[in-house]
Amino acid sequence: TxxxxxxxxxxxxxxxxxxxxxxxxxxxxxxxFSTVPVNIWLLLVFYALAASVWTVWLWMxxxxxxxxxxxxxxxxxxxVSAAVVGVLALGESxxxxxAGAFAVALAGMFLATLPGRNTADKLPLN
Numbered sequence: 001t002x003x004x005x006x007x008x009x010x011x012x013x014x015x016x017x018x019x020x021x022x023x024x025x026x027x028x029x030x031x032x033f034s035t036v037p038v039n040i041w042l043l044l045v046f047y048a049l050a051a052s053v054w055t056v057w058l059w060m061x062x063x064x065x066x067x068x069x070x071x072x073x074x075x076x077x078x079x080v081s082a083a084v085v086g087v088l089a090l091g092e093s094x095x096x097x098x099a100g101a102f103a104v105a106l107a108g109m110f111l112a113t114l115p116g117r118n119t120a121d122k123l124p125l126n
Contacts, residue, residue, distance in 0.1 A: 005056075005057050005059075005060030005061045005063075005064075006057055008056065008060045009053055009056040009057045009060060012052075012056055013052050013053060013056075016052065059071075070112075070113065073108075073109050073112045073113060074109065076105045076106070076108065076109045077109070079102075079105075080102050080105060080106065083098065083102065
């Protein structure tokens with residue numbers, strides 16, 4: 001059966017809820033929730049929706065029109081974007097080795113997504 005993107009997102013998040021609830025309850029029993037300002041709670045809700053609901057829904061919606069093999073190549077952007085945020089927003093440093101690794105990863109993504117490079121269509125079917 002084919003599930004729509006919203007259903008897949010809901011199922012993924014339900015599993016996450018089931019798996020994390022025991023540890024979350026254990027931690028919650030020892031945490032003073034009143035010490036967290038309202039604006040931080042709002043940011044937390046936004047982050048939770050953005051990171052676990054909207055991104056999964058967008059990814060699954062995109063897989064309707066982009067083959068999974070091609071879309072999977074773009075997962076290289078996860079560590080690259082995390083590093084960029086770390087450097088630009090958090091003041092982290094980036095070594096030459098790390099910059100080189102990201103350059104190789106981006107070059108690989110570029111080469112894998114060039115038009116006319118779909119080798120799966122050209123493989124013989126024994």
